[in-house]
Amino acid sequence: MNRKTGRLIFTTMCMVILSAAVSAFAQTSDPKIDRKKLANEVKAEFQHAWNGYKKYAWGNDDLKPLSRSYHNWYAEPLLMTPVDALDTMYLMGLKKEADKTRKYITKTLKFDKDLDVQKFEIVIRLLGGLLSSYQITGDKELLKLADDLGARLLPAFDSPTGLPYKHVNLRTGKVSTPISNPAETGTLLIEFGTLSKLTGKPVYYEKAKRALVETFNRRSKIGLVGTRINVETGEWTNKGSHVSAEIDSYYEYLWKCWRLFRDEECRQMWEESIPVIHKYLADEVRDGELWYGHADMDTGERTRTTWGALDAFFPGLLAISGDLERAQRLQDSSFKMWNLHGIEPEVLDYAKMEVTRPGYPLRPEIIESTYILYQLTKDPKYLAMGKKIWEDFKEHCRTDVGYAHLKDVITKEKNDGMQSFVMAETFKYFYLLFADDKILDFNKVTFNTEAHPVHRTWKD
Numbered sequence: 332m333n334r335k336t337g338r339l340i341f342t343t344m345c346m347v348i349l350s351a352a353v354s355a356f357a358q359t360s361d362p363k364i365d366r367k368k369l370a371n372e373v374k375a376e377f378q379h380a381w382n383g384y385k386k387y388a389w390g391n392d393d394l395k396p397l398s399r400s401y402h403n404w405y406a407e408p409l410l411m412t413p414v415d416a417l418d419t420m421y422l423m424g425l426k427k428e429a430d431k432t433r434k435y436i437t438k439t440l441k442f443d444k445d446l447d448v449q450k451f452e453i454v455i456r457l458l459g460g461l462l463s464s465y466q467i468t469g470d471k472e473l474l475k476l477a478d479d480l481g482a483r484l485l486p487a488f489d490s491p492t493g494l495p496y497k498h499v500n501l502r503t504g505k506v507s508t509p510i511s512n513p514a515e516t517g518t519l520l521i522e523f524g525t526l527s528k529l530t531g532k533p534v535y536y537e538k539a540k541r542a543l544v545e546t547f548n549r550r551s552k553i554g555l556v557g558t559r560i561n562v563e564t565g566e567w568t569n570k571g572s573h574v575s576a577e578i579d580s581y582y583e584y585l586w587k588c589w590r591l592f593r594d595e596e597c598r599q600m601w602e603e604s605i606p607v608i609h610k611y612l613a614d615e616v617r618d619g620e621l622w623y624g625h626a627d628m629d630t631g632e633r634t635r636t637t638w639g640a641l642d643a644f645f646p647g648l649l650a651i652s653g654d655l656e657r658a659q660r661l662q663d664s665s666f667k668m669w670n671l672h673g674i675e676p677e678v679l680d681y682a683k684m685e686v687t688r689p690g691y692p693l694r695p696e697i698i699e700s701t702y703i704l705y706q707l708t709k710d711p712k713y714l715a716m717g718k719k720i721w722e723d724f725k726e727h728c729r730t731d732v733g734y735a736h737l738k739d740v741i742t743k744e745k746n747d748g749m750q751s752f753v754m755a756e757t758f759k760y761f762y763l764l765f766a767d768d769k770i771l772d773f774n775k776v777t778f779n780t781e782a783h784p785v786h787r788t789w790k791d
């Protein structure tokens with residue numbers, strides 16, 4: 332064991348002991364939060380949204396809750412909502428409904444289609460969803476589907492750099508859209524790596540790992556990555572650096588792939604990246620509020636003072652990687668953003684506390700971080716935070732047939748959309764926050780970026 336690994340294990344052990352100590356006190360200390368009641372409420376609301384999907388969008392990708400119709404991403408549906416929702420149903424104990432849905436998926440879903448799909452979205456939602464539900468149920472048909480999908484996506488990696496193209500045709504393997512971003516080139520290894528481990532085919536791990544490393548290798552001299560990259564030349568086409576859209580889950584997978592696969596190179600890439608993020612992106616405003624803004628990847632100079640709904644995953648990532656101090660301060664900032672209008676905006680200028688992009692498409696990241704922080708601290712503050720977020724979410728986004736995006740968090744005007752991630756992530760994290768901790772062993776699970784839980788069931 333080297334010194335870094337030793338330090339890491341020591342820090343993790345301290346966190347576990349500390350969590351256990353506060354846990355005994357915290358679990359009984361707040362009579363106002365009835366976790367069981369809240370968990371049941373979340374489950375009932377998940378069923379409400381699922382029933383809306385079944386009634387008005389069955390067999391299609393997403394429900395449109397205002398027009399009571401449906402939306403498909405491509406010319407033919409790929410069952411985004413059922414696949415994304417399936418493991419949430421199992422975790423909520425909705426076994427009968429989940430079994431019915433699983434059989435429907437294995438009978439209906441086919442990938443031999445002439446569709447140019449966006450590889451990243453298909454990987455995190457469909458490949459991730461099929462693999463986690465396979466691990467939960469042992470249904471080999473789900474693994475077969477995942478293997479078929481994985482093989483059809485592989486041509487995307489055939490670029491001169493090994494960085495994958497953004498789109499690939501599921502039938503022909505034809506690739507398109509060479510301008511991609513770190514989130515799309517670097518958020519593949521949990522899914523492809525797990526597929527390798529479960530099928531015994533190393534090619535999946537190798538291609539996705541190379542894409543992650545090639546992304547890291549193109550960091551600037553000061554160690555930051557940019558927003559857009561050309562996968563044919565390896566040149567950056569947008570040099571904005573941040574932890575927000577188009578970069579976010581690249582960092583998430585550096586840490587999580589070390590955790591899931593014990594891949595030492597992933598840990599090293601994470602350990603080289605994180606101090607640079609703190610140095611150039613962290614920003615303190617007013618009386619010691621911590622936020623993370625945008626900077627130029629070459630000079631490190633501040634370019635924007637914005638934070639948003641997508642960025643709100645970062646406190647959770649800091650927490651699981653052992654930095655509880657920054658994680659808690661940053662989560663307070665996200666919660667401040669949420670409370671500004673009683674629902675968080677897509678983007679906020681934290682220096683001025685002004686909304687710059689007012690939509691809210693039912694994003695899960697803030698509740699994901701709340702759940703992680705509660706698991707690691709057992710501080711009832713996070714239950715209270717989750718309860719407030721849940722109540723606002725229900726009040727402003729619920730419709731008669733499901734949940735709807737908000738066009739504007741200030742006016743609370745709704746938009747006609749309910750993306751599949753609300754079933755995979757938003758309801759799941761709300762539920763896991765309030766439900767019995769025994770439902771899922773937090774110390775053994777790794778969530779992909781779409782909240783599909785993956786377990787290390789293999790031996791290296």
Ligand code: DMJ
Nearest residue numbers: 580694695696752780781
């Ligand atoms: C999800 O599809 C994933 O969490 C992704 O990493 C980011 N965006 C959405 C949810 O906001």
